[in-house]
Amino acid sequence: MIPDEEINELFAVPSPCATLYLGLSDQMDGIAADRAVRWRRLRDSLAADGADGATLGALDEVVASLGPQNAALAACAADGRVVWCHRLRRQVADRAVWGSLPCTLPMLAYRQSSVPCVVVLTDRTGADLRVAGDGLRFAGEVVGSDDEIERNAPGGWSQRRYQDRAEDSWDHNAAQVAEAVTELTERVDAALVVLAGDVRAVQLLRKHLPPRVTPLVHQLEHGGRHPGRSDRFHSQEVRELVEAEVRDRTRAVLDRFAEDRAHGRAVDGVPATLAALVRAQVGTLLVVDDPGDDRAAWYGPEPGDVATEPGALARLARRARRAGSPPTTGRLADLAVRAAWGTGAAVRVLPADLPGAPTDGLGALLRYPSP
Numbered sequence: 001m002i003p004d005e006e007i008n009e010l011f012a013v014p015s016p017c018a019t020l021y022l023g024l025s026d027q028m029d030g031i032a033a034d035r036a037v038r039w040r041r042l043r044d045s046l047a048a049d050g051a052d053g054a055t056l057g058a059l060d061e062v063v064a065s066l067g068p069q070n071a072a073l074a075a076c077a078a079d080g081r082v083v084w085c086h087r088l089r090r091q092v093a094d095r096a097v098w099g100s101l102p103c104t105l106p107m108l109a110y111r112q113s114s115v116p117c118v119v120v121l122t123d124r125t126g127a128d129l130r131v132a133g134d135g136l137r138f139a140g141e142v143v144g145s146d147d148e149i150e151r152n153a154p155g156g157w158s159q160r161r162y163q164d165r166a167e168d169s170w171d172h173n174a175a176q177v178a179e180a181v182t183e184l185t186e187r188v189d190a191a192l193v194v195l196a197g198d199v200r201a202v203q204l205l206r207k208h209l210p211p212r213v214t215p216l217v218h219q220l221e222h223g224g225r226h227p228g229r230s231d232r233f234h235s236q237e238v239r240e241l242v243e244a245e246v247r248d249r250t251r252a253v254l255d256r257f258a259e260d261r262a263h264g265r266a267v268d269g270v271p272a273t274l275a276a277l278v279r280a281q282v283g284t285l286l287v288v289d290d291p292g293d294d295r296a297a298w299y300g301p302e303p304g305d306v307a308t309e310p311g312a313l314a315r316l317a318r319r320a321r322r323a324g325s326p327p328t329t330g331r332l333a334d335l336a337v338r339a340a341w342g343t344g345a346a347v348r349v350l351p352a353d354l355p356g357a358p359t360d361g362l363g364a365l366l367r368y369p370s371p
Contacts, residue, residue: 007111010076010084010102011341015328017078018051019103020059021095024072031070039063042096049098054080074110076102095291101299101334105289108337109349115245116188119238120181121223122197122205124170127177131188132238142180174204181205182213191245192216194238196223253348254356257286257365264369269359270308270332272370277339278304281366285340287333288361290352295332303342306335336362 020042027034043056055077062075062082072088084102092110097103117132126142185193193209193216195202202219209217218241223234260266267276274297276282298310307313310327340347345364350357357363 006084006086007104007107007341010104010107011338013076013083013102014078015100016050016098017076017083017100017102018046018055018059019095019097019099020046020063020073020075020077021092021103021106022063022073023092023094024090025070032066032068035063035066038094042094046096046098051098052080058082074107093291097331099334100328100330101338103331103334104337105287105333105349108347109289112249112349113242113246115192115242115249116190117192117194117238117242117245118181118185118188118190119194120177120196120205122174122177122195122201123224124173124198124201126173127180127197127201127205129180129184131184131190132194132242133188140180140184142177170200171204174201175208177201177205178208178210182210185213185216190216192218192241194218194220194241196220196234198224250348250350250354253284253286253365254350254354257358257363258356260365264366266363266365267370268363270362273336273358273362273364274306274308274339276364276366276370277306277336277343277345280304280343281368281370282340282343282345282364283367284346284348284365285336286348286350286358286363286365287336288350288352288354288357289333290361293331293333293361296329297332297335298327298329299335299338300327303339306339308332333361340364 022035022039022042025031025034039059043059046056046059058077058081059075062077062085063073066073066087072090072092074086074088074092075082076084086107088110090110090113092106095103095106114133119130119132121128121130129140129142181193184190193213195205195217196219206214206217206219220234220237222237257266257268261268267273273282273285277285297306297308298313299306300313305313307327313327337347
């Protein structure tokens with residue numbers, strides 16, 4: 001997941017700037033050639049909007065640096081150099097924007113979809129632990145200290161003793177796995193804990209997980225510690241669980257938005273939302289990411305300097321008893337995000353045409369009720 005400090009760097013990019021999002025290729029062969037064709041189309045669009053040749057040349061170099069690797073790219077360039085760049089592990093839509101502010105909405109949407117998820121592939125000897133979020137990465141291995149795992153059937157009076165010893169070993173190993181899973185879940189602040197593998201090992205692991213972890217647990221039908229043909233089904237199940245969690249979080253925000261509007265704890269529409277941003281009253285900005293929305297507004301040097309017409313910025317400066325500065329115009333959605341981020345508000349990016357979304361694509365949950 002892209003950390004806060006790197007998002008802060010994106011907001012500090014010089015003006016004007018070019019923002020580029022270049023998605024994964026859907027071609028099995030010729031990835032670099034496919035990417036070059038898509039970049040050429042976006043490059044022409046940036047040039048038509050006024051991007052200078054040096055800045056476009058800097059983006060040429062960073063796109064070429066991807067080579068045959070099928071990676072997505074997010075980059076921002078200004079003054080003939082790339083000033084912010086990330087390779088992404090999941091798909092983003094192709095987009096290129098030239099303007100006074102960087103286009104941050106796709107990056108923030110990507111960030112909010114990176115829900116931390118602990119994936120546990122277990123058997124009766126231990127487990128492999130992974131973290132899914134911005135890609136899937138290996139987080140460690142748990143090797144149980146009890147190695148008597150075979151439930152032998154020697155017959156006679158010894159049979160029950162061997163069976164009990166094996167069950168005890170499995171249980172002790174599961175307890176060690178549960179301890180490691182709990183520690184990792186808390187360390188990454190996981191929203192989901194996904195279990196897969198040996199059926200009996202999963203049962204014992206669930207028994208040892210503490211109450212604070214068990215509500216997060218989901219058990220998969222596919223997957224195990226050893227690679228197999230079911231791995232792609234396991235990966236798909238993990239992706240679907242993460243996507244469902246993202247949808248649930250978005251729906252919860254919109255449900256709260258609907259409820260809070262009735263009690264003066266939320267605002268809806270452009271004028272009311274900008275007014276709340278000026279007062280640093282916004283707790284969470286809700287903004288619809290519509291690539292075709294080119295509405296403009298005005299902003300000044302301070303995060304809360306935002307208005308739909310330049311005269312309002314001068315009035316804000318006078319009320320704050322500070323010298324005004326020439327106002328700058330920018331894309332409405334981008335400067336609303338800048339104001340929210342600069343005043344410590346959270347930002348929730350919403351897809352277009354989502355039922356319950358704010359009027360005109362902008363709304364906010366408030367820190368305190370409107371006066």
